[in-house]
Amino acid sequence: MARRKPPTTHTGLFAEPEGLKPLAERMRPRSLDEVVGQTRLLGKQSPMRRAIEGGHVHSMVLWGPPGCGKTTLALLLAKYADAEFRAISAVLSGLPEVRAALAEAESRYVQGVRTLLFVDEVHRFNKVQQDAFLPHIERGVIVFVGATTENPSFELNSALLSRCRVHVLEAVPAEAIEAALRRALHDDERGLGKLGLRVDDATLATLAQAADGDVRRALTFLEIAAELSDGGTIDEATLAQVLADRTQRFDKRGEQFYDQISALHKSVRSSDPDAAIYWLARMLEGGCDPVYLARRMTIMAVEDVGLADPRAWRMALDAWDTFERVGAPEGHLALANLAVYLAVAPKSNSAYKALAEAKAAVARTGTLDVPMHLRNAPTKLMKGLGYGKGYQYDHDVDGGVALDQQCLPDALDGTAFYTPTDRGLESRFREKLEALRDMRREARATRTSR
Template sequence: MSDLFSAAGLEDDAPRPLADRLRPKKLSDVVGQGHLIGPDGPIGAMLRNGRLVSMILWGPPGVGKTTIARLLAQETDLEFEALSAIFSGVKDLRAAFEKAEARRRVGKGTLLFVDEIHRFNRSQQDGFLPFVESGTVTLVGATTENPSFELNGALLSRCQVMVLRRLEDDDLRELMARAERAMGRRLPAMPDAREALIRMADGDGRYLLNLVEQAYAMRGEPGLLSLEEIATGLQKRAAAYDKDREEHYNLISALHKSVRGSDPDAALYWFARMLEGGEDPLFIARRLIRMASEDIGLADPTALMICGEAARSYERLGSPEGELMLAHAVIHLATAPKSNAAYVAYKAARRAASETGSLMPPKHILNAPTSMMKDQGYGSGYVYDHDTEEGVSGQNYFPDAMGRQQYYTPKGAGRERPIADWLKEIAALRKSRLDE
């Protein structure tokens, strides 16, 4: 009988979802996580050495976190105590620790499984520390969120983080085959409809088994479900995306790197993934404007204008019409010549400004609106650049105590090529003037 159904007071023969009936009975039955539970994996090595340490199981939904925790308790002869951070509070934690201490006094260990552990606040997470350190409990926490963002450093330092993988298509096919054996008959679906179920599950084994169960219910009589019937009758799993958590940052990073790498197809894919996940298009628009300066810069000055206009167009049109303008900007950025010279120059100038404090400009480039300022030498010796033959005076514009610096070095791509040539001419002219 499963822990969940036992807790609910249900008998073995009570109706249970297919996903629960197919829960693995031993670790080797868990699919898709061989890198952790296999003989060469870290969990496999712990079991082989007879020493289980506290850990955080981090991975997407439906890949076996709860199952692995339950089976770890079974294979190490620990009492399995389960809590959910969604439904549990301080009172529940205290009760769990008291039971664990009582078991320890009679020589029995406890594996405390905490689902959605990231939902406990910082002080609640700190409450685990003495019990983990003393060995009163072996903590196994499960989370879909990046532990480095969501869990206390103190708790993380006492746990190993195990990263569970999204299930591959072959893993999902194995689960489908197990479902067929449990049901005693083949899934009533055409081959293309079967593959559609795999795609709809999107790496989530639990969701796949729910879809399979629904497919059996849809077609109890002879005959096979078509692709159209599957698409109409069942719901695709929502893509993993949370606009204020890790997936949000992962996908915008993927978009940015694809643009920087001049891959318009990958850039469009990640752009579309963000839209499908419900991302605010104006957030994407703001990031595109940043990319236009950071990664394209003066190699293609029109990139910044196009991104700004795409953002304004979206504000006028909204979704879905305005999304095309953002896609236009994505393609332009990805295919534009690249230069981070302006970005590098800006950062270098900011560092220099921070380090040099309050150095005054050289007096010859200061205005002298009063006679006293003229007497102080303000404006003395300034050469009006437009009056020179070359249009450039070659004078020094840095503080006298600082010396000449170079922050901006054009890459020579796109529109920066003539800029680079022009700056070389100016540097030569400046040198000749200094030598005079």
């Protein structure tokens, strides 16, 4: 496939003053060769790269974290496809703006000009607004490119997804961000090359790492550092000022949030205290409500540690209570102790599985009668009907267990829902229960043979 040269950018009557644009905007890639990161999607021999360079562009949804290049890629798609670029934001636009943009695209379409309509934060549009694009995508009036930081499976209509291909963009690696920073430092036309800034490799690497996968953020850090630099040198002192108030990528209601709480839960389940304390720290530093974390770790204590170490349940409630009494930051230590304890504790989900199997039996067998000898008999009439007749009070029986007493309904007699593990305290339960079940089977067999 022949490689197409990206067409030049045409400006309107009033050209935007380059000097007033932020560094991140000035350094926005003008070709695929300038894009950093995204090698899986845009590598030299990737199908996507070959299609773009050939001018073959399809409607798509770009899903990825902030600063990974979604807007840049949309602009390049329009350039390589010789299409008119039109952008709207779902944060600032409503249905009237959508209809206006589509009407403009329609008028260009009849003149033989394609329109690439870029919709930023597309997940913020409701169903009616998303549906407005469908007929125009189908007819080819627009090449639709939506950008979202949220999982399209949950946030976008299935009708829109069926007409678009979802491309996943990843957070840009620190090494790739470092390359973008070096380019900005040496670019005399768009970057900071004329300033002659001095930055050593370690400082540049720290800036790249601090950007947390966001190229735009990294370039903003660099621009601020350039303004604060003393005599043209960006040193550790300058860096400390620039990075003092940086925050992590963390959305309290989005994909990042649920991915991280999932990682915490699964690290505890996998008995990895190092990973558990890391994910706990990530969520606390990201602004997650510590009470939410206490609640989730209480669930872990019940669901995953269970009867292998019942103390974990009590410890979870105590850690929760401790945080609510002392608050942050000291209360975070209670949660840290809990996370480590849960991770190293023996694990059992036997009660979880037993409940699930018992519920399945209830659904399968319906409303089975309680055996007569187990029924309560508070009145003379009920006693006369046989309620409670033959019941054995276990404390009065040798060994404290009435081995031949049936407690399940007749249809489920002999069913075992609970299977203890051989881990932690539950291993002792297992020994005792296996012995009891053997004795019950013998007692049941004796009772049947009479």
